Amino acid sequence: MRKPRDFDTELQALADKAKALKTKKQGQLGELVIATAADALSIEQLAGALLEAVGAEAARKEAWRKSGAAFFRGDGARARGGAGRNAGGASAIGASPQSASGEAGAA
Template sequence: MRKPRDFDAELKALEDKARELKTRKVQQLGELVIATGADQLTTDELAGALVAIAETEDISKREAWAKRGMTFFESRSRRTAPASERNPRGAPAQPGSPQSPASDTGSQ
């Protein structure tokens, strides 16, 4: 006879995992703000810039920003990691960590 599924326990585990992923994402976004030097901006300036970027539908601008971001991360990885340990998307690879926030599409 099959053991009945504990839907409550499965739901709680999924909620815990979602909370952990959200916490990690928030931490990584904070690290990104600091790494780029954007922590020197006021909260209003940073929020305004992010709103402007999020509202931009010009594909060429978004591609230019993406290219600039990749260049930023590549130059940082060359300065901080030996060639054998470089992560071309930016953040140093950590066991069990997701990709850097820069690789996130930002759709939430």
Template sequence: MKQLDAKAKQLRARKIQQLGDLVVAVGADTLTLEVLAGALLAAVDTKESSAKEAWRKRGASFFQRTSHGRSGAGGNSRGATESPGDAASARDADRP
């Protein structure tokens, strides 16, 4: 049981790290916490499938752009070939 709890904590910590990396990678770390929370809540609450599909396409495009020049190893069926942390590194490398 302790091993399961430890694994669950490890997975949660990894997910939190990846979400933080994603926030930085897309530049949302420049928003206030209130604005970011409001935007996320609006996304969660939306019932419009067309809006969600547009967001999905934009997100897929973002990951494809940030993975330009990388091999397809480790990619998923939606075309993302890196973790959000890798995307943050790619974005930061493009900054002056």
């Protein structure tokens, strides 16, 4: 005879795993903000830049993806230097998506 499954325990284990994954993701996002020097931006500037990025066109997102991949590969100071240069203020946020797509599009 088969042993009956304890659905409550399995459901609780899944909920605990989902909570752990969410916590890990939040930590990784925080580390990413620090690694890219985006923590130098004000909360409002960072939120505005992220909101603009969410609504960006596909070509621009692809250029950002390439730049991000280069950052994670450690390909030179260009990817990291771009993040540092854009930490200066609100006008830099507006300029960063254009320069990132321009650089990646030209390459």
